Amino acid sequence: MSKSNMMNTYGRFDVIFEKGKGARLFDSKGKEYIDFVSGVAVNCLGHANDKIVKTIKTQAEKLMHISNYYWNQNALDLAEKLCENTDHQKVFFCNSGTESIETALKLSRKYGRTFGTESKNEIIYMDNSFHGRTMGSLSVTGQPKYQENFRPLIGNVKSTKFNDMEDIKGKINDNTCAVIVEPIQGEGGIVCAHKEYLQLLRDLCDKYNALLIFDEVQCGVGRSGKLFAYQKFGVVPDVICMAKALGGGFPIGAVLAKEKAASAFVPGDHGNTFGGNPMGTAIGLCILNELIDGKVIDSVDEKGEYIKSKLVKLQEKYSCIKEIRGMGLLIGMQLNVSTKTVISKCFEKGLLLITAGPDVVRILPPLNVKNKDIDDAFEIIEEVFKEI
Structure with a gap:
């Protein structure tokens, strides 16, 4: 070979x-x-895993993909399961963690324009963070070694010091449309956010009408000891990005959002070919059933x-x-x-x-x-x- x-x-x-x-x-x-x-x-x-294998075999004999021009029951059921077990009301399905971040970034820009002004488009991210390798997610990744060979990146983004209460107070303003943070920095060294820091981010985002985005691609879907890490910290974000464990090995990602945040999107604003396909969502539902109802x-x-x-x-x-x-x-x-x-x-x-x-x-x-x-x-x- x-x-x-x-x-x-x-x-x-x-x-x-x-x-x-x-x-x-x-x-x-x-x-x-x-x-x-x-x-x-x-x-x-x-x-x-026996249940995942059985789900794949069963679903493969029915439908694998139909496109998002049509509804499919598995996607509806998985979205309902996610919303029933969180503080959020709307779901968008994609195929990876990076795609979920891209979705959240686009949503935050549209939110700023919809509920603010055209200048409300600045996104704040954390030093030492990692959000992905596409041009958008890379632009809000706080590690220059990943960025330097791919500049220019997207504009109107700026970094703040992770867990630094004073630094974020000096960075956020009326032009901020979103703050993105990993509640537990994964690639950055397994560093947990301080609960007080996340609460400050929540309060500041409320004050300036900006979206608080939690990147839970790595720490979400059970790994923290709760379905989502935000539930460990007691701070509810407007948007949660997820992937990885949601598919247990099959490519699927998702974005969970509060009703007001999600309302910024209208048909034509965002989409993808494979997101929410019957196979991926069947597997995602199988996994959530095991994690939640199966008490894993x-x-x-x-x-x-x-x-x-x-x-x-x-x-x-x-x-x-x-x-x-x-x-x-x-x-x-x-x-x-x-x-x-x-x-x-x-x-x-x-x-x-x-x-x-x-x-x-x-x-x-x-x-x-x-x-x-x-x-x-x-x-x-x-x-x-x-x-x-």
Whole structure:
């Protein structure tokens, strides 16, 4: 097989995976791995989940795609499920996290023009944030290393310091149409927002009639220990962007919005070809049913604390762990040794982990992970720490 036909856009491990079950993966040579990357917070129910597989088989025999010129019941049911379990009333379906961000940015610009003036089009974003790689989402990503080779980006955006109460007060004004924030910064190092900071953003957005957008692409759909992280912080945004776990491995994204925010869109303002297709929404509904009605979310915090307790014990033994971060099953360990070395050695021993920023190792098991998988994973992590 040739790898030369693929564009050189990823630094991949030299492995080809062929199958998986639960939190375990198997490569083309038969080697077993514990998967604590979960497709970067995507495979919330693990690999080859029986109910997802059954849903795909059943739906494939009916309809996969019909376009948005027509209604489909799966999309209606998934939208209803999302709204019933949140403080929001309207849904737009798309295919990825980046697409959900693009939707939110367009909605905020239209909202500013509809309920303000033509000059109400400025979007504020956070330093050290990550929102995607399309031109719009990249423009509100607060990490210059991702932006520098693709300028000029979209205009009328400006950054503010994450969790800095005074900085945002000096940035927001009547021309602000939106503030976008990750309640838990993922790629930025698993850094949680302060509840008081999110409440200030809510109050300021209310004062200036701007939309508060929560990017929950990574921390949403159960990973925080609630269906959405905003429910952990007790601060309700106007707009929530999601993807990743909503499809459990199948591409689907969505934007949830309050009624007033959503009302800025009218037919023709936004759309896409595949968003809300019968297959994707059937899978999304299956996943929400498992997470909510099947009570998978109810044990996320307990499993997260179990992992953190193991990390604390390791921290007491090995000085290379500086800090333990995160919420639910979105966990990071900040190290004072090379994260690349740790991850590479774990990979060699059959454990998949990834970084979050320059000095944090990210731990993202499936939300239904078993304690046996956690125990086995930490045996490998301790072996690596002993070696380094």
